[in-house]
Amino acid sequence: MDIDTPIEALTFDLQGETFALEAGLVREVLDLLPETAVPGAAAFVGAVINFRGRIIPLVDLRLAFDMPAGEPTIDSRIVVIEYELDGEATLIGLRADKVHEVTSVAHDTTEEAPRVGMRWRPDFIRLLARRNGDLIIIPDLDQIFAARGRSSATATPINALQS
Template identity: 80%
Template structure:
């Protein structure tokens, strides 16, 4: 049985988790620069330690409403490969919880029916203390939203 360490966070009252080894930092909200003409999914960038990185809103991928910022909102900076190259990406989170262990025996395949979200956007579902944790499939989300090129083009180190 394998175990992953995962950072848990909320999006519109639902708990999500990302493998902790992807996470570089959790930040308070930072000033954002909107990108004219960019899709809302990746419509802004932030300055992270002198680097301009795209800010992705996973709520839009899961057809969730986007609310006004609150004191609990955070930006989770991850390193994720885009077009085969590592890239820093900021993910909006309504609230960040903790790093927790998720074991294989606490996860299940995603049912193909009965979900309000696209099943291919979810890698696994996990149960912890009776709560459901969604482990998103970032590769599928970026590809299906047609955003891989847009996210890449907003990242200066990815420009070709």
């Protein structure tokens, strides 16, 4: 990654916190769609949606960050991303409380998450960015999907490091 090139990112809210995903992952931002619950599935990926004739999993990142699920609002959206899981490009829907915009995040405004003092698992955070006095969390989807989604994404859960 070239440190002179800013990260183009889609910003969105989860429980009042601002998160960002690299814009290159985003395929579409959708209004809420009817969901089908998946019996026996973990709450993190407890439903699927029909996206243009394809059934795709619907992920709630709030649950990965131990936030309450929350009820959808008029601002709630589904961010459809294309992400490589188990060596295959996979469409995934992510719940968002509100989607903002695509913005540039300069590398000199980012830093790694501190290993202590965080209310969330630091391995779930790829970078933290500062913008106009606010904090933007860029999640580490590899770590989140490996730990919560039980994929074989190339990541080591933090508990494995502590044994």
